[in-house]
Amino acid sequence: MPSSCSHLPRMQQKPVTILYFAWLRERTGVAEESLVLPDGVRTVGGLRTLLSARSPRHREAFAAPGLVRAAVNQVFATQDMPVAPGDEVAFFPPVTGG
Amino acid sequence: MPSSCSHLPRMQQKPVTILYFAWLRERTGVAEESLVLPDGVRTVGGLRTLLSARSPRHREAFAAPGLVRAAVNQVFATQDMPVAPGDEVAFFPPVTGG
Amino acid sequence: MLRVLVQAEPFDVGGEYERLLNGCAGAGALANFVGVVRSNEQRPITALTLEHYPGMTQAALERIAQDAVTRFGLLGCSVIHRFGTLAPGEGIVLVVTAASHRQAALDGTAFLIDWLKTDAPFWKKEHLANGEDVWVEARAADDKAAGKWKEGPFSECLPKIRPAAI
């Protein structure tokens, strides 16, 4: 019997890749990690809350003063935007290039 | 008995140097000429009228369509500005540098 | 002609001018902008490190370069943004635009550098002469400068949403 992607056991779901840049990378101590999205986490904001609880350093990094911005699959994203298995989600401070 | 500059005979007055640029130079056939200001010609506009009568080519040049501008002693000038013996007065079309 | 590079190596301002000029027949006006690592007596720094988001940078810069060409009717433009550690006086970013007339070249250059300041995924860290390392903070003035391009007749051409704080 065929099953759709959303009904796969969690082990078989494609993980989400998480990237951190600038002081978020330094404070979490992580440049890249991956996790399988638990049920109920389907937005950028939801993922951020989940990640904040991942370690004391994560909590500290996301709680630090200063704005945190995000991109999903290399496109800037707001917190209400959806995150799906296999996505690449990046967290970073406001950009300062140029 | 000393005499002021304005009472010198015309022969001893310093002449005005006249310069022409661009199509004014081409149409008058003159790049530079000089003349002693006659009595009553004391402005850029007066000088222009005087020069227009200097030769058929001068008349034609000053009558040609297109604006004519001027500078007195290397500073842009309007027609009511004074011209004095020894001045350098230039006539030219609107500038097109840059 | 469109030329977009994200690189660690220095760029050659004169060479990029020649390259764009040669690639844009009929050009009458070229403008450029170079952002330079700044150090001054009030706040001496020994170096600046630029971090970027490699998977995103090249594509984002290509989109905005194409957008600038369309918006301002440019004959071409070059955008080169460096990453890595740079010394004071080194060029960080180069924008060159070519157009038939000057206003398009000047406006295209201002548009591109305003955009790069607010929407290109780069982050600067200053290495101060006193030994401290400090991440540069985004300036509200930069957001305002970039925002001005979102008014006017071309606002519907904007390629993407701006990131909101989350």
Place this chain on the structure above:
Amino acid sequence: MLRVLVQAEPFDVGGEYERLLNGCAGAGALANFVGVVRSNEQRPITALTLEHYPGMTQAALERIAQDAVTRFGLLGCSVIHRFGTLAPGEGIVLVVTAASHRQAALDGTAFLIDWLKTDAPFWKKEHLANGEDVWVEARAADDKAAGKWKEGPFSECLPKIRPAAI
């Protein structure tokens, strides 16, 4: 640093960038503009001749370069304007500005080129491919562009009157 040249020889865009950068400690932004002899399929030209008013040009350019530095708080600027006969693709005029931040450099560059278009005593003659020689006519749009700098808080700083038609 102020560098003003009126010359027949070509200028070196990359060399002038380096020179101004080296002459302006603390610069974070350099902008430039190059006006180029334009030839296109609609109106092919073989060359452009620039005539100027030698006694007036250098002093006028020095005044406006100094004015730009004061108005925009530039760290320095270079203005090089060529005269004589130039081939298509050759640079006619180069403006380079250096400032702490980008807006001053961009505004200073736009100001200088707008001014050069309307107030510097140069005249262009195009040598058309069909053999005709044509004096370029001044554009009303140029007067308008230069005029915009006369509004705002610095209008009293204008160095001189504009020539009126007589």
